[in-house]
Amino acid sequence: MDEAVSIVKDIVKNIPETAFGVERQMLIGDLVARQSQEERVLVKRMFDSLLAKMIETNASDIDLGGYGSSGRIWYRIYGDKKPDTTWPQFHFDETNVLIQTILVERQRQFLYENRNIDFSYSIMRNDEMFRFRADAYFDLDQIALNMRAINAAVRPYKSLDLHPNLIKVLSLVHTQQGLILVTGITGSGKSATLDTIIDANNHSVDAHCVIISSPIEYVHKSDRCIVRHREVGRDVLSFKEGAVQALRQDPDIIVIGELRDPDTILTALEITDSGHKVFSTLHTSSAVESIDRIIGEVPPIEQERVRNRLADVLQCVISQKLVTSLDKKLILAKEVMIATPSVRAAIKNNNTGEIYQMMAESGDQGMITLEQDLKRLYLAKKITLETAVNFANNKRRLQQLLNLVPKEQ
Numbered sequence: 001m002d003e004a005v006s007i008v009k010d011i012v013k014n015i016p017e018t019a020f021g022v023e024r025q026m027l028i029g030d031l032v033a034r035q036s037q038e039e040r041v042l043v044k045r046m047f048d049s050l051l052a053k054m055i056e057t058n059a060s061d062i063d064l065g066g067y068g069s070s071g072r073i074w075y076r077i078y079g080d081k082k083p084d085t086t087w088p089q090f091h092f093d094e095t096n097v098l099i100q101t102i103l104v105e106r107q108r109q110f111l112y113e114n115r116n117i118d119f120s121y122s123i124m125r126n127d128e129m130f131r132f133r134a135d136a137y138f139d140l141d142q143i144a145l146n147m148r149a150i151n152a153a154v155r156p157y158k159s160l161d162l163h164p165n166l167i168k169v170l171s172l173v174h175t176q177q178g179l180i181l182v183t184g185i186t187g188s189g190k191s192a193t194l195d196t197i198i199d200a201n202n203h204s205v206d207a208h209c210v211i212i213s214s215p216i217e218y219v220h221k222s223d224r225c226i227v228r229h230r231e232v233g234r235d236v237l238s239f240k241e242g243a244v245q246a247l248r249q250d251p252d253i254i255v256i257g258e259l260r261d262p263d264t265i266l267t268a269l270e271i272t273d274s275g276h277k278v279f280s281t282l283h284t285s286s287a288v289e290s291i292d293r294i295i296g297e298v299p300p301i302e303q304e305r306v307r308n309r310l311a312d313v314l315q316c317v318i319s320q321k322l323v324t325s326l327d328k329k330l331i332l333a334k335e336v337m338i339a340t341p342s343v344r345a346a347i348k349n350n351n352t353g354e355i356y357q358m359m360a361e362s363g364d365q366g367m368i369t370l371e372q373d374l375k376r377l378y379l380a381k382k383i384t385l386e387t388a389v390n391f392a393n394n395k396r397r398l399q400q401l402l403n404l405v406p407k408e409q
Contacts, residue, residue, distance in 0.1 A: 004046035007039050012093045021141045022112055025096060029108045032100045043101045048123045053084070054149055055130060060187070065095035066137075066144025078328055092142045099136055099145045110233075111136055111143070120215035120231065121147065128152065133217050148187075150217040154199040155192055159332075163366030166336055169316045170197050172205045172252055172277055178315035178339075179272045181259075183282040183290045189322050189332060190281045191217050194255065197279065201253060202227060208250055212242035213257030225253070232257070239264045243271055256280040262298045269306065272313040286370065286393050287317040287337035288355050291347060311347035314339045319370065323391045325382055333377060333391060335359070335370040356394075371398040378402070 011031045019027050035043070050073055054062050061076040063069055071090045072083035090098075100108055102121065111117045116137040123130050131150040136143055168174035182190045182197075195218040198209060202225040209225045214232035221227075228249070229235075236242040239256055240263045246254045259265045259280050272278045284290040291310065298306050317337045325331040337343065337359050346354045359367040374388040375398065385402075392398040 004042040007035070007043055008046075008094050008097050011035075011097050012091065015093055022115075022138075024141070025100070025138075025143060026112055028093065028096050029100050029105075029112070032097060032108075033105060035101070040101060043098065047098050047102055050087070051121075051123055051130070051132065051147065052125060053087075054147075055125060060149055062145075062147045064090070064145055065092070065099050066139030066142045067092070068139055069095070069144065071095075079322075079324055079330060095145075096143050099143050103136070118214050118233070120150075120217070131217065131219070133215055151192055151195070154218060155196045157196055157200045160193065160196060160334075163336070163368075165338060165366035166316060166318075169338060169366075170200070172201050172207055175277065175315060176252075177272065177275050177277050177313075179268065179310075179313045180277070180279045180315050181282055181290055181317045182279070183284045183287070183317060183319045184321060185283060185285055187322065188320050189330075190320065191257075193318065193320060193332075194279055194281060195220070198227070198253070198255060201225060205252075207252035209253040209255065210242075210246040210249055210251045211255040211257075212236060212239055212246065213255070214239070240267045243267045247271055247274065247276075251276060253277045253279065258282070259294065259297075262302075265294055265297055266302070266306070269309045269313060273309060285319065285321070287319045287335050287359065288352050290317050290319060291352050291355070307350065308348055311339075311344045314344075314347070321370070321391050323374070323377070323383055324387055326384065331377065331382055333370060333373050333383075334368070335373065335393075336366060336368050338362075338366055340365060369397075371401055374398055375401045 014031055015027060050062060054075060057075060057077055059075040059077045063074040073087045074081055074083050107117055107119060119134050121132045121134050130152060132147040133150055134145065134147045136145045170180060182194050184190045198220060202220055202223045205224060207225045210228045212230045216229045216231040219229060230242050232239060243254060243256055244267060254271060254276055256264065256268055256278065259268055259282050268278055268280055282290050282293060284293050294310055295303050295307050316339060319335040321333050322330040323333050337355065342358055343355055346352060356369060360369050360372065371392050371394055374392055377383045378385055378388040389395055389398060
């Protein structure tokens with residue numbers, strides 16, 4: 001560790017005081033590239049020790065570098081993000097060197113040009129591989145980094161506590177086509193849920209699954225499915241291109257990591273319309289918001305066509321949050337919308353506001369609102385009342401369900 005710190009400090013000494021902004025980072029990149037292989041390995045081991053602390057403390061995220069970190073290493077443990085005072089305080093340029101050392105030359109150039117790069121990273125610990133999803137970006141001319149731990153194993157399918165009707169929708173055995181969305185805010189466990197669903201299909205049906213993601217997180221080992229992993233920026237240039245190319249690869253299931261732009265949304269709808277089963281994610285906090293977001297993302301001239309196509313191909317939306325349990329860990333709260341004929345009609349007629357009530361009244365069909373699920377967790381004594389109210393999308397509705405306020409006539 002001391003030797004690695006010394007190497008980093010020597011690099012920092014050689015950075016010209018007159019260099020600022022991206023130019024300064026490019027000069028740091030040149031100095032990092034000149035390290036010997038032995039020096040690079042030592043600095044990388046120093047960085048890996050920060051990730052080893054993540055594993056030891058069960059942290060979900062690590063943040064370092066940039067103006068905002070104040071020279072500290074920050075960890076998110078069971079939902080709370082705090083600086084770790086057991087690590088020394090780093091100078092901006094020391095974290096700039098650390099972060100640039102784990103990037104290859106091509107990644108560094110991409111970071112300078114785009115001011116941001118998503119990538120995956122892995123370390124070996126006791127003969128076990130641990131993988132991380134990483135995002136490096138500029139923060140007031142300094143390089144900052146967030147890394148999120150990727151689960152070494154998928155969550156057991158039974159732990160999702162899914163209704164039999166929903167299980168049929170998610171399984172290729174019962175439903176061969178359609179669009180399935182897993183939605184939630186950043187850090188809500190969307191990717192983990194999607195990996196669990198893919199894993200269940202991998203072990204139950206003979207098929208071909210193509211995963212397009214940025215970056216690839218959990219790596220599935222092919223069982224009954226051939227599972228292909230295509231990382232955006234490394235194996236394919238974009239989500240859209242990956243999805244279009246997948247059609248020529250004889251797929252049964254296509255996973256598009258995120259519907260993040262109109263082109264990707266339109267492509268997802270087109271390939272679903274061609275008879276494939278497509279899974280994807282959205283950064284939305286409810287099922288109804290997910291439908292509105294997809295329609296609202298495309299140009300107005302396209303919205304009527306997209307609305308009708310979405311109504312035809314959508315199979316279900318699972319919208320979820322990770323909430324703090326009584327034992328200070330995280331527990332899944334979810335909202336489920338299944339595209340029944342009445343839901344499809346509401347989408348086509350631009351009456352999405354009616355869907356929430358349909359979900360609330362269709363528990364026997366496998367639907368549930370987030371507020372109903374939070375009520376279930378509270379009554380099961382898994383979360384506090386305060387937590388339930390804080391995480392509800394519609395706080396008054398939850399209070400009505402718990403008879404805390406009178407129901408509206």
